[in-house]
Amino acid sequence: MKFRVSIFLFSVFFNLCRVQSKNPNQRIFEDNVSRTVSISIENEDLLGKKHWVGSGFLISKDGFLLTCAHVIGDYHKKFVVRLGGSGKRYLGKVITSDLKKDIVLVVLETDDTFDYFELNPTKRAERGQSYYSISSPLGLEESFTTGVVADPERIGVDSILSEISFLQLNQSILPGSSGAAIFDVSGNLLGMAQFQLKNSEYNQQGVGFAILSKYLSEFVSSVPLTKFSNDEIQRGIVEVPTITDFLVQNLNLPTREGVLISYLVEKSPAEVSGLKRYDLIVEINGKKISNNDEMNSFFRKVARSERLQIKVIRNRSENVFYINP
Template sequence: MFKNIKRAFLLIIVIAVLAASNGGCNLLKQPQSKQNSGQDQAGLLPGVGPDTVADVVSLASPAVVKISTRVTSRGSSDPLFSDPFFRQFFGLPSQPRQEEGMGSGFIISQDGYILTNEHVIDGASSISVTVTGFDRDLEAKVTGADYDLDLALLKIEPGRDLPFLNLGNSDQIRVGNWVIAIGNPYGLDHTVTTGVISAKGRPISVSDRKYENLLQTDASINPGNSGGPLLDLKGEVIGINTAISSQAQGIGFAIPTSTVRQVLEDLKNNVSKSRPWVGVQVRTVDNELARYLGLDRAEGAVIDGVIAGSPAEKAGLREWDVIVEFNGKKISNADELVAAIKNTQAGQTVNMSIIRKRQLSQLTLAVAEKPQNIR
């Protein structure tokens, strides 16, 4: 019996040695710690760690700034002084009025370049930036702006190196990845909200500005958040918070960094992208319009209006003309026409096919540069 016990004891020792040399039995193997794999897990799970979001915010917040603007307009805040009869009777001239605006931005280089939205600084006569660690606001100059993309690059002179954020790769972000928004909604500086990427490549229109490739998120974005960063869990910027849906909650939009990278050098060097312009207002031909115009099918972009002096007027385009081909590209709807125009260059001459009074006609049009006073 003693020999049996001795054999059993030796067998246990042998098994233990083998297990140690092979890394342990799979059934007993403990999971590896994920404490040091934050980057591998970033953007995938909310449970990267209890302090992951707090750590990202702590590192990123000093590079997020508040942007204050002043716009000079004519008139008075008192509605009586806006009445032309009142002004004429009392001989009062229209007085300049200072209007204030607010938004967000973030520093992208230690020497003080700041990214924000174009609509945050549009029309501003002066721009000041509140930077963490400075006891006064810093004056900012616009180095470049793109109305269509709604992007602007500012420059401040801080006198010392600044903390800054890195631009991440928005193409690699996935629907469902966690994101963090930091900004100044309603003037409440450095407000933090979290959420996920709800969708990618969203096209939306806000007023007369048409966005084509936005990130959609349910992280709360409010007035004043515009221009602030949308961060992944590595602390890299994957979008610029831009717009919210006025008809729903939990639907916000951000310009992806893939768009920013394409124009960043142009913004830094104040190089304006060509804005090709035709000078028409169009809408898609639907079934009702097709019947009214006597068309065989509901296809094309119908002209609602032609701007005086525009390339369209010079080419002979008229209201109710239906554009079915532009520069060799078939046009099925208004969006396709807008895209086709954007793919041309100012000064380029293109051929067009139109339907006018049920007859197919050909026109030649010289695309122009869009005037600054036309949005």
């Protein structure tokens, strides 16, 4: 009996030693890798060798994720997203973006459910705190990085957005790592890897910076999490961001109020309806439309099954078109 008890105690002790001796960073990697992704924008082919040009991370169980807008650039088609851990590939598409802050919301075309990082606008890193990241530097997917926070809110880094603060890291952000989650030992999101500053006079490692979690939260909270892109929601209408004096003069527009159509998605409901490029939308379903925000708000509230009456100004004359579901 004593012999059996001794064997049992030895077994318990041995297993405890194994648990305690396990590399803690390995545990952190395993706990978070399934919440991270790699991104390829070459084509829509899920198979074959891919060049992973950027990283990202999931923010909802139904496949919404964030990355940097510069990772996607002006690529307008669907692209391939590789899930960390399993390596499973999905097609992704851009839902909306904030080019000024370099943030883009992407959705995966699937009914699968995912692990994800929770956005917490009040979560603030501390100077000297350890951080972790899983990304695809130079196309090397699932690369694990750790470092310390050099400054939790560095201001004045971006000459254009001088009032915006960034999370300064003690490691550089290599190409392919942009868009990766920066998180703490407990898996709490601290920010999103964005860029590095490097002195061209010295061949040395640059200083890395990340978009703070609070800005990511503000961006996501400002848009509804819908699996339809702006183009799909707007029935194929792509608008000009701002109607300038130059456009008013050269297109002979009677007013700056309204939404100018930049182009129409091929074979979309809007194109089929008869709308054309440079039509000025001034009314939808009897509601006056003065700017892009009003039109975007209208489209997000209206049912996609509803028929739309669009009043536009073309060649200084009013015309009415109907967009069917």
